[in-house]
Amino acid sequence: MRVTNDVAIGFEIHAQLATATKIFCACANEPGGRPNSRVCPVCLGLPGALPVLNREAVELGMRVALALGSDITTRSSFSRKNYFYPDLPKGYQITQHWTTLASGGHVELDVEGTKKRIRIRGIHIEEDAGKTVHTLHIDGVCGSGKSCDSGGTSVSSGAHGSSAAGLVDMNRCGVPLVEIVSDPDISSPEEADAYLRKVHQILIYLGVTAGELHQGNVRFDTNVSIRNAGDGSLGTPCEIKNLNSFKAVGKALSFEIERQRRILDAGGAVEHETLLWDERAERALPMRSKEKACDYRYFPEPDLGDLVIGDDWIDRVRRYMPELPDEHALRLRKWYGLREYTARVLTAEPAMATYFEDTLANLLHALGEVPDRIVDPAARLLAVPFKTREKMSVVFSEMEDINPGRLPELAEVTANWVTVMVGAWVNESGVDLETLALSRLPAARLALVIAARVRGTVNEPAAKRLLVAAIDSSESVEELLERLDLTQVTDSAAIETLVADVLFLHPAEVERLRAGEGKLLRFLVGQVMKRSGGKADPVIVNDVLVRLLGIE
Amino acid sequence: MSVRTDDTRQIAALARLSFSDDELRVLTGEMKAILDYMAHLSRVTLDGVEPAFSLLRCDNVFREDCVGEMLTPDDALSNAPDRHGDLFRVPAFLPKD
Numbered sequence: 239m240r241v242t243n244d245v246a247i248g249f250e251i252h253a254q255l256a257t258a259t260k261i262f263c264a265c266a267n268e269p270g271g272r273p274n275s276r277v278c279p280v281c282l283g284l285p286g287a288l289p290v291l292n293r294e295a296v297e298l299g300m301r302v303a304l305a306l307g308s309d310i311t312t313r314s315s316f317s318r319k320n321y322f323y324p325d326l327p328k329g330y331q332i333t334q335h336w337t338t339l340a341s342g343g344h345v346e347l348d349v350e351g352t353k354k355r356i357r358i359r360g361i362h363i364e365e366d367a368g369k370t371v372h373t374l375h376i377d378g379v380c381g382s383g384k385s386c387d388s389g390g391t392s393v394s395s396g397a398h399g400s401s402a403a404g405l406v407d408m409n410r411c412g413v414p415l416v417e418i419v420s421d422p423d424i425s426s427p428e429e430a431d432a433y434l435r436k437v438h439q440i441l442i443y444l445g446v447t448a449g450e451l452h453q454g455n456v457r458f459d460t461n462v463s464i465r466n467a468g469d470g471s472l473g474t475p476c477e478i479k480n481l482n483s484f485k486a487v488g489k490a491l492s493f494e495i496e497r498q499r500r501i502l503d504a505g506g507a508v509e510h511e512t513l514l515w516d517e518r519a520e521r522a523l524p525m526r527s528k529e530k531a532c533d534y535r536y537f538p539e540p541d542l543g544d545l546v547i548g549d550d551w552i553d554r555v556r557r558y559m560p561e562l563p564d565e566h567a568l569r570l571r572k573w574y575g576l577r578e579y580t581a582r583v584l585t586a587e588p589a590m591a592t593y594f595e596d597t598l599a600n601l602l603h604a605l606g607e608v609p610d611r612i613v614d615p616a617a618r619l620l621a622v623p624f625k626t627r628e629k630m631s632v633v634f635s636e637m638e639d640i641n642p643g644r645l646p647e648l649a650e651v652t653a654n655w656v657t658v659m660v661g662a663w664v665n666e667s668g669v670d671l672e673t674l675a676l677s678r679l680p681a682a683r684l685a686l687v688i689a690a691r692v693r694g695t696v697n698e699p700a701a702k703r704l705l706v707a708a709i710d711s712s713e714s715v716e717e718l719l720e721r722l723d724l725t726q727v728t729d730s731a732a733i734e735t736l737v738a739d740v741l742f743l744h745p746a747e748v749e750r751l752r753a754g755e756g757k758l759l760r761f762l763v764g765q766v767m768k769r770s771g772g773k774a775d776p777v778i779v780n781d782v783l784v785r786l787l788g789i790e
Numbered sequence: 791m792s793v794r795t796d797d798t799r800q801i802a803a804l805a806r807l808s809f810s811d812d813e814l815r816v817l818t819g820e821m822k823a824i825l826d827y828m829a830h831l832s833r834v835t836l837d838g839v840e841p842a843f844s845l846l847r848c849d850n851v852f853r854e855d856c857v858g859e860m861l862t863p864d865d866a867l868s869n870a871p872d873r874h875g876d877l878f879r880v881p882a883f884l885p886k887d
Contacts, residue, residue, distance in 0.1 A: 257855050264858025273876040274863040282866060294855035315843035322806060324880040336843055371877070405877035408866070533804055543848040 245495055246472050247430050248359075248422035250459040251437055252415050253447040254366060255298045261365050261414035262289030262332065262542075269453060273407035281365075281412035283328030288541050291316075295414035296545065298446040299339050299363040300555045302416050305440050305562055306358050308343030313546050314362075316539040324406050325368035333364035333417075335536045339545070345420075345440075346564070349432045356433050357421040366413040371405045416446065422461065422472065427491040431484055434458060439563045443588050451483050458487055462494045464502060473498070474508045478522050480515045490515045493522055566591055574598065575646030580653045589672045590656060593681060598652045600685030605648070605692065648692065655688050659705055678709050686715040699772050700724040727774045730782065733766070736774065737782045740765045752789065759783065793822045 257267050263280035279287035303310050317335035343358035418437060424430050438456060441447050448455045463475035478494060481487045498508050513522035561569070567581040570591065576584075584591040660679070664671050675681060687708050691701040696719070707718045719725055727733060740762055741748055751758040759780070766779045795811075798818045802809055809817065863876040872879040 259853070259855050259857050264853065264856065265860050266857045272863055274861075274866045274878070275876070276860055277866045278858075278860050282861075290851060290853045292855055293852040296852075313840075313849075317843070320804075324878070336841075370880075372882070403872075403874075403882055404880045405874050406880055407877055533800075535801075535804065538843040540845065542844070543846040543851050544844050546849040 244465045244467070245425050246422035246463050246465060246475075247424035247426075247491060248461045248475075249418075249420045249424070249430070249433065251418040251420075251434070252366075252457045252459075253302075253418070253441050253449070254455045255295050255363075255414040255416055256445065256447050257292055257294045257298065257414055259292055259294075260412035261292050261295045261363065262412055263287075265412065267413050269448075271409060273409060276409045277411065281327075282408055289332060289539075291542060291545065292414060295363055296339070296547075297555055298414075298444075299361065299416045300547070300552065301444050301446055301559060302418065302441065303340035303343065303361050304552070304556055304559060305444055306343035306345060306361070306418070306437075308340035308358055308361050310340045310547050310552055311337055312548070313337065313544050314339055315544050316542045317536045318539050319534045319536055321534055323367065324404050325370045325408070325411070327368070327408060327411060331365055331367065332539050332542070334362035336538075338362035339416075345433060345436055347429065347432045347436060349429050354423075354429065356423045356429075359419045359421050361416060361418050364415050364417060366410050366415050368406055368408040368411040371407070422463065422475070427488045427495075430460070430491055431488055434484055434487060436563075439586065443560060443563050443566070445560060454482060457482055460487065460491065462491060462498065464495070464498050464508070473502075474510050476508065476510065477512045478515050479512065482517075486515060486517055489520055490522055493520070497522075563588075570595075570649075574649035576649050576653060580650060583657055584653055587671070589670075589675070593660075593671060593675045593684075594653055594656045596675075596681030597656060597684045597688070598649055600682045601648060601652055601688050601692070602645070604685050604689040651692065652685075652688060655684065655705075659702065660684065663706070663709060674709070683708055683715065690715065690719060694728065694775065695719065695726060696724050697726045697773070697775055700726065723771075724773065727770055728778055730778060733770075733774055733778055733782050734786070736766050736769050737779065737786055739769060741786065748787065752787065759789075793818050793825060797821075 254267075255261075259265060260267050260281055263278050265276045265278050265281055268276065280289055300310060302308075314334055314337040316332050318330040319333050319335065320330045322329060338360045340361040341359065343361070345356045345358065347354045347356060420433070424433055438449060438451075441456070442449045450456075458481040459477060459479045460481065461475040461477045463473040465471065466473055476494060476498070478490050481490055494513070501508050511524050513524050515522050563585045566588070567578070567585045570576045570581040570584060571578060584594050660671070660674070664674060684705075687701065687705050690696045690704060691698070696704055703722065704715070704718060704724055707713075707722060708715055711718060713721065744762065744765065747758050747761060751762070762783055763776060763779050766783070767774055767776060770779075795814050795818050798814050798821060799809075801821075802814070802817075867873045867876070867878065870878050
C-alpha cells in the first residue's frame with residue numbers, strides 16, 4: 239500500500255455573501271422569489287449599464303481575510319473572465335484576477351489529535367451567475383428538468399446540440415461571492431472534510447454567509463494530484479467542479495484519488511482534466527472537449543476603478559470582528575470549566591453555543607449558584623459579539639477570583655441538555671435550533687426544565703417528558719410539573735410501600751437475586767418505577783430495595 | 791510578435807465567431823499590427839512604476855448596501871426572443887449526462 243501523504247488536495251471555496259444587495263447593483267440579494275424579479279440593467283448585462291461596487295461586500299470579504307490571517311491587499315482590481323453560458327448574460331464574470339482582495343493566511347486543523355496548517359493562497363470577491371433549469375426535450379412542452387448552472391465558477395463554453403431548451407432565472411446574477419483558494423496542502427479526504435467544515439464554521443461565525451450548502455450558498459471546487467514517488471513533486475492535477483456538500487466532496491475525492499492511482503500504477507500519466515461531479519452516478523466525468531476550452535481571456539474590468547484599502551479601514555473592520563470558533567471554544571472552557579470536547583461540540587454552530595451560554599446563565603440564576611455579575615447575560619453579550627479584548631480579560635479575571643463551585647458540573651449538564659436532549663428534538667422535528675430558541679423554548683424556559691432536574695424535583699425520564707411538554711405547550715414550567723404530575727416521589731415511606739408490593743409480586747426474582755443474580759436488582763427497580771408511574775426517585779428506590787432485602 | 795492564422799481561428803472560436811480563410815488572414819495581420827504596437831511597452835524602462843490595472847483615475851467608488859429599484863419580470867423579459875413563464879427560454883445547453 240502507498241503512504242497516504244502522497245496525495246495533494248487544494249480547494250476553491252465559494253460562499254455567497256449575506257449582503258442586502260448584489261455586488262455591483264442595488265437589486266435585492268435574496269434567495270427564492272419570482273424568477274427574474276430581482277434584476278436590473280446592470281445584472282442583466284443590458285447595454286450601457288455600469289457596475290458600482292457594494293461597500294458591504296468588500297467589508298464581509300475583509301472579515302473573511304482577517305479571520306484567516308490573510309494580508310489584505312492595499313490596491314486590488316477587478317477583471318473580466320470571459321466565457322459563454324446562458325446564465326451569464328454579460329458573457330463575462332467580474333472577478334479579481336491579477337490583484338485580489340487578500341493573500342496568504344492559513345487554517346489550523348485538528349484531525350484526530352494531529353494539528354495541521356492549511357495555507358491560504360488568496361481571497362477575492364466576485365459575482366455569482368444566474369440559475370438554469372434544463373427542460374426535457376419535446377418541443378413546446380417544458381417539463382422541468384435538472385438544474386445546472388455555471389454558478390459563477392468557470393464552467394466554460396457551453397455546448398449546444400440537443401433539441402432541448404434551457405430556462406434561465408437571473409435573480410442570482412450578481413450575488414456577491416467570496417472565493418477562498420487554498421494551497422494543495424491537504425493529503426486525504428478526511429483532512430479535506432475537516433478543512434471544509436472548519437472554513438464553513440468560521441464563515442458562519444463571521445456572519446458573512448447564510449452558509450446553507452443545500453441552497454448552494456457555499457460551493458466547492460477541488461484539485462487533486464498525486465506526488466511523484468521519486469522527488470515528491472506534485473503530479474498533474476485534475477479539477478473537480480460542482481461539489482455542493484461535504485459528502486459529495488468526500489466521495490469525489492476518493493473516486494478521483496483511486497482513478498489517478500490506477501492510471502499511475504499502470505504506468506500511465508494523468509492528463510490535466512476538468513471533471514464534473516455527478517452526484518447521482520457518484521462519478522466524476524470529464525467535461526466535453528468544447529467545455530474544456532478554459533481560455534478565459536481575462537482582462538482588466540474597464541468599468542470599475544481600483545479598490546484601495548488602507549490601515550484605518552482594516553482597523554475599523556477588525557474592531558467589529560465577531561468571536562471566532564477557536565476563541566469561543568477556549569472561552570467556554572475558561573469561563574465555565576467545560577471539557578475541550580464539549581466546547582468543540584457546542585461551537586460547531588454558533589447558534590448552539592450561544593443557546594448553551596444563555597441557558598447556563600439562566601440556570602445559574604434559577605439555582606442562585608454564582609454571583610450575578612459573572613453570569614449577567616448583558617455582561618457576556620458586551621464581551622462576546624465584538625472582540626473588545628480588554629473587556630473580555632476583565633471578565634476572565636473576575637471569573638478567576640471566585641470559586642467555580644458547581645459551575646463546571648452544571649455547565650456539562652447544560653451542554654448535555656442542549657446537544658443531546660434538545661438536539662434530539664431538533665433532529666426529529668426538523669425545526670432548527672435558532673427558531674426553537676426564539677419561539678417555543680427560549681433559554682430561560684429550558685433553564686427551568688434543567689433546574690427541575692438538577693434540584694431533583696423530577697427524575698430523568700420525567701425531565702424528558704417535561705422538556706417535550708415545555709416545547710409543545712405554553713403553560714409555565716411550574717404549571718406543567720403540576721398538571722403532568724411529574725414531581726419525583728422522594729418520600730421513603732411511600733417508596734417503601736411500592737417496594738413491598740413489588741417484592742410480594744415477584745417472589746421468584748427475589749429468590750434468584752438473593753442467590754446472587756445481581757442483575758435482577760435492576761429488574762426490581764424497574765418494576766417499582768413502573769408502579770410509581772415513573773415518578774419515584776430511582777436512587778432512593780435502589781437504596782430501599784437493598785435495605786429491605788438485606789443484600790449488598 | 792508572431793500571430794498565426796490558427797491563433798486567430800482559436801480566438802474567433804472562443805468568441806463564437808466564424809470567418810473564411812481570407813478573413814482570417816486579414817484579421818491575423820491586423821492582430822499582429824496591434825500586438826506589435828503594444829510591444830513598444832516592453833522596450834520602455836519601467837523601473838519604479840507600479841503595475842496599473844485600471845485606467846480610471848478613481849479609486850473606491852462604492853454603493854451603500856441599500857436595495858434600489860428593480861425590473862419586473864415582464865420588463866426583464868420584454869426583449870427576450872423567447873420566454874417560458876417568468877423564465878428566459880434559451881437554446882439547449884445540456885451538460886453531458
